Amino acid sequence: xxxxxxxxxxxxxxxxxxxxxxxxxxxxxxxxxxxxxxxxxxxxxxxxxxxxxxxxxxxxxxxxxxxxxxxxxxxxxxxxxxxxxxxxxxxxxxxxxxxxxxxxxxxxxxxxxxxxxxxxxxxxxxxxxxxxxxxxxxxxxxxxxxxxxxxxxxxxxxxxxxxxxxxxxxxxxxxxxxxxxxxxxxxxxxxxxxxxxxxxxxxxxxxxxxxxxxxxxxxxxxxxxxxxxxxxxxxxxxxxxxxxxxxxxxxxxxxxxxx
Amino acid sequence: xxxxxxxxxxxxxxxxxxxxxxxxxxxxxxxxxxxxxxxxxxxxxxxxxxxxxxxxxxxxxxxxxxxxxxxxxxxxxxxxxxxxxxxxxxxxxxxxxxxxxxxxxxxxxxxxxxxxxxxxxxxxxxxxxxxxxxxxxxxxxxxxxxxxxxxxxxxxxxxxxxxxxxxxxxxxxxxxxxxxxxxxxxxxxxxxxxxxxxxxxxxxxxxxxxxxxxxxxxxxxxxxxxxxxxxxxxxxxxxxxxxxxxxxxxxxxxxxxxx
DNA sequence: GATTATTTGTCCGTATGTATA
DNA sequence: ATATACATACGGACAAATAAT
Numbered sequence: 051x052x053x054x055x056x057x058x059x060x061x062x063x064x065x066x067x068x069x070x071x072x073x074x075x076x077x078x079x080x081x082x083x084x085x086x087x088x089x090x091x092x093x094x095x096x097x098x099x100x101x102x103x104x105x106x107x108x109x110x111x112x113x114x115x116x117x118x119x120x121x122x123x124x125x126x127x128x129x130x131x132x133x134x135x136x137x138x139x140x141x142x143x144x145x146x147x148x149x150x151x152x153x154x155x156x157x158x159x160x161x162x163x164x165x166x167x168x169x170x171x172x173x174x175x176x177x178x179x180x181x182x183x184x185x186x187x188x189x190x191x192x193x194x195x196x197x198x199x200x201x202x203x204x205x206x207x208x209x210x211x212x213x214x215x216x217x218x219x220x221x222x223x224x225x226x227x228x229x230x231x232x233x234x235x236x237x238x239x240x241x242x243x244x245x246x247x248x249x250x251x252x253x254x255x256x257x258x259x260x261x262x263x264x265x266x267x268x269x270x271x272x273x274x275x276x277x278x279x280x281x282x283x284x285x286x287x288x289x290x291x292x293x294x295x296x297x298x299x300x301x302x303x304x305x306x307x308x309x
Numbered sequence: 310x311x312x313x314x315x316x317x318x319x320x321x322x323x324x325x326x327x328x329x330x331x332x333x334x335x336x337x338x339x340x341x342x343x344x345x346x347x348x349x350x351x352x353x354x355x356x357x358x359x360x361x362x363x364x365x366x367x368x369x370x371x372x373x374x375x376x377x378x379x380x381x382x383x384x385x386x387x388x389x390x391x392x393x394x395x396x397x398x399x400x401x402x403x404x405x406x407x408x409x410x411x412x413x414x415x416x417x418x419x420x421x422x423x424x425x426x427x428x429x430x431x432x433x434x435x436x437x438x439x440x441x442x443x444x445x446x447x448x449x450x451x452x453x454x455x456x457x458x459x460x461x462x463x464x465x466x467x468x469x470x471x472x473x474x475x476x477x478x479x480x481x482x483x484x485x486x487x488x489x490x491x492x493x494x495x496x497x498x499x500x501x502x503x504x505x506x507x508x509x510x511x512x513x514x515x516x517x518x519x520x521x522x523x524x525x526x527x528x529x530x531x532x533x534x535x536x537x538x539x540x541x542x543x544x545x546x547x548x549x550x551x552x553x554x555x556x557x558x559x560x561x562x563x564x565x566x567x568x
Numbered sequence: 569g570a571t572t573a574t575t576t577g578t579c580c581g582t583a584t585g586t587a588t589a
Numbered sequence: 590a591t592a593t594a595c596a597t598a599c600g601g602a603c604a605a606a607t608a609a610t
Contacts, residue, residue, distance in 0.1 A: 076530060077385075078337055079338075079585095082335060082518075083518070083520060086517045089517065093513075094539055094554070095443065096443055105575060105576085106575075116598060135576065136607085137575075137605065137607075138574080138576060139576080140574090140607095252566065253566040254563055254566075255514060255564040257535070258349060259349070271335025273335055273342045273345070275518060275559075277514070301517075304514065305513070338585085338586060338587090340587090377587070377589095378586085378588080
């Protein structure tokens with residue numbers, strides 16, 4: 051978690067007063083805690099892509115653990131594709147978690163495309179159901195109106211990124227499901243119904259631990275954190291057209307808000 | 310966390326196929342995972358305060374674990390004061406964790422603004438140190454320049470909300486720490502150095518598990534998720550003046566971005 | 569090429585925590 | 590409460606690959 055570089059040792063919070071011993075805390079293994087801290091450092095830019103990490107022995111001393119324990123943490127991140135250890139040379143940052151900018155015009159395919167990864171989404175399931183009072187308010191529907199509900203999994207380079215549940219007015223977008231199934235794109239499915247453009251109205255962000263079913267779809271270890279994104283998209287007149295609830299694999303993503 | 314109303318049951322996702330077996334994985338003990346899920350359920354209102362939980366054997370079967378393992382999870386929540394097990398009577402919800410939906414009504418900039426400009430929280434510690442290469446780049450300093458580092462804790466109604474680490478150029482803002490100590494405000498401390506206004510340049514949001522030290526300050530169970538905010542503030546000319554790294558207790562907070 | 573220091577990889581054993589029966 | 594199996598964490602020793610001298 052140390053945000054500072056590796057040059058000097060920073061006292062106080064976050065910096066490990068050399069030899070400070072972490073504890074195996076409350077059912078969370080030490081190696082898991084260390085893996086999380088290393089991952090956070092990589093995400094925060096402490097070590098850039100391609101750069102070399104301090105030697106295992108140095109890191110182990112910094113975290114106050116045995117080298118084997120540190121190696122277990124590195125092995126975990128290596129399995130996730132974040133690090134690569136090479137005998138005799140060192141351990142290197144292989145890839146940095148994708149950054150997902152939140153702006154008024156957020157489009158998954160564009161974001162992933164920009165970062166030179168192949169986007170992909172797949173429809174897990176869909177259903178047509180009567181809008182709950184909650185949805186009636188959010189989408190400004192008439193009580194009793196029905197909605198399409200889509201469960202989708204978004205993937206980049208074969209790695210699951212997010213699991214989403216989306217709702218659309220079934221009256222306004224009757225063929226949304228089939229159009230989405232054909233194109234794999236919400237933008238194109240909406241365009242087929244004459245909607246030229248839409249924008250993000252608001253985004254609520256929270257975090258929690260993944261549920262087992264979510265962990266399975268996102269290929270996460272049970273107990274891994276997910277970033278939860280509740281969004282509302284509106285058309286040109288400001289009328290809500292999409293309500294969506296996405297769970298991102300926190301270890302593979304970072305949300306960015308530019309002001 | 311299902312965003313749909315409570316009327317219908319959602320097939321597939323989120324529903325627990327009875328007898329579904331959780332696995333011990335990723336260095337997080339089974340009992341810890343179950344404790345987190347029970348806590349989330351209590352927070353979500355599945356069981357109200359004072360109500361009785363299903364019998365241990367029933368819960369154990371639902372989670373697909375041995376009764377001892379479930380008892381270990383219940384013991385954890387009992388130690389936290391959430392549950393109380395009474396022999397012969399059952400296990401009862403003692404108290405429900407408070408949730409601060411700061412976000413549902415507050416603008417993202419205001420939340421973070423409050424956090425950065427008028428901490429209202431307390432200064433845990435401060436230090437002066439040589440800027441790491443990482444900070445040199447972020448704050449556009451000269452190598453070897455020194456920075457102020459402030460650790461602050463924000464509290465609402467006596468409940469810890471966030472833990473922040475901030476860095477400022479010590480050359481440009483020599484008296485920042487004492488001014489901050491006097492006023493309790495970053496804005497006023499900066500104004501004392503002639504800085505009229507500053508704006509948020511970017512915010513990176515990620516999530517991970519709380520570290521032991523963070524869990525202690527935020528009064529979280531080890532293994533609970535934190536929302537991590539990495540921010541950069543700039544002056545009128547776009548020169549970075551503050552880099553800050555905040556950890557929010559995810560179970561008590563939600564961030565909102567309005568577009 | 570040979571030597572040496574550094575770094576990761578693998579093996580041994582021991583103690584403790586976790587999970588089931 | 591006991592027994593068993595596996596995961597976690599530590600400590601030490603040595604092998605293998607790499608880079609610099």
